[in-house]
Amino acid sequence: MNEAAAKEAVYRIVRHSGLLANFVVREDDKLSTAVAYIKGNERVIAYNPAFLSAMLDSAHTDWSAVSVLAHEIGHHLLGHTLDPEGVHPGDELACDRYSGFILQRMGVTLADALVAIEVAGDVHGTLRHPPRQARISAIRQGWEDAERISQGVAEEPYVVERTFRYVVHLVGDANTYFVDAEGCLVWFNDHAEPIEFGSCTRLAESEFVHELTWQDHSFVVDGRNTIWRRTAHGMPMQVGRMEPFARP
Numbered sequence: 179m180n181e182a183a184a185k186e187a188v189y190r191i192v193r194h195s196g197l198l199a200n201f202v203v204r205e206d207d208k209l210s211t212a213v214a215y216i217k218g219n220e221r222v223i224a225y226n227p228a229f230l231s232a233m234l235d236s237a238h239t240d241w242s243a244v245s246v247l248a249h250e251i252g253h254h255l256l257g258h259t260l261d262p263e264g265v266h267p268g269d270e271l272a273c274d275r276y277s278g279f280i281l282q283r284m285g286v287t288l289a290d291a292l293v294a295i296e297v298a299g300d301v302h303g304t305l306r307h308p309p310r311q312a313r314i315s316a317i318r319q320g321w322e323d324a325e326r327i328s329q330g331v332a333e334e335p336y337v338v339e340r341t342f343r344y345v346v347h348l349v350g351d352a353n354t355y356f357v358d359a360e361g362c363l364v365w366f367n368d369h370a371e372p373i374e375f376g377s378c379t380r381l382a383e384s385e386f387v388h389e390l391t392w393q394d395h396s397f398v399v400d401g402r403n404t405i406w407r408r409t410a411h412g413m414p415m416q417v418g419r420m421e422p423f424a425r426p
C-alpha cells in the first residue's frame with residue numbers, strides 16, 4: 179500500500195464518521211507496525227509500508243489495512259493520543275470496536291473486518307494491546323452495533339447478567355475494569371457488552387492477595403486493595419486500586 183492509497187483510505191474512513199479528515203498520513207520505516215500520535219499541532223497516523231504490504235499479502239483483502247488505519251484513527255478521535263504514555267487495554271479495545279463499527283458502515287463483511295487481527299494477531303506488538311481473542315470480541319461488537327443501527331433496531335438499555343466482584347482502576351487510565359465471579363478481568367462501560375481480556379487469581383503463600391494478568395502484564399494486589407507492578411529491580415510501583423464491587 180503506497181502513501182496515496184493510505185491517505186485515500188484514511189479519508190474514506192473518516193468520511194464515514196461524518197467528519198473531514200485532518201490527519202497527516204506518513205510512511206515511516208522505523209516503525210514496526212502503525213501508530214497514532216500528535217506532533218506540534220498535527221495529528222499523525224504513521225505506518226511501516228512493509229508491515230501493511232505483508233499483511234495485505236497474507237490477508238488477500240485491502241480491508242485488512244483499512245481496519246488497522248481505522249484503529250489508529252480511533253485513537254485520535256477518542257483523544258487517546260493526548261496521553262501517549264501508559265498501557266490502557268480499554269483504549270485499545272475501544273479502537274478495535276470503532277474499527278469494526280466503521281468497516282460495517284463502509285459495507286465490509288464481519289469476516290473481512292476481522293481479517294487483519296486474524297492474520298497479523300498483535301498488529302501493534304503485544305505489550306500495549308490486549309490478547310487477540312479480546313480484540314476479536316471488540317471488533318465483532320462494533321460491527322454488530324453498526325449493523326443494528328443500520329437495520330433500525332430500537333435501542334434498549336443494556337443489562338448485564340454478570341456478577342462482578344471487584345472494580346479495577348489503573349492510574350492514568352479512564353477506563354473501568356471489573357473482575358467477575360469466575361475471575362475474568364473484563365472491560366465494561368455500561369453501553370456495551372463486557373469484554374474479557376485477562377484474569378484475576380487468588381494468591382496463596384504470598385504477601386499479596388491477588389494477581390491480575392493479561393498478555394505480558396502482571397500486577398499484584400495487596401490486602402489494602404492497592405495494585406502494584408513488580409519491577410525487575412527495586413521497589414514495586416503503585417499502579418491502581420481494586421475495590422470490592424457493590425452494584426449501585
Ligand SMILES: [Zn+2]
Nearest residue numbers: 249270273302
Ligand atoms: Zn492501538
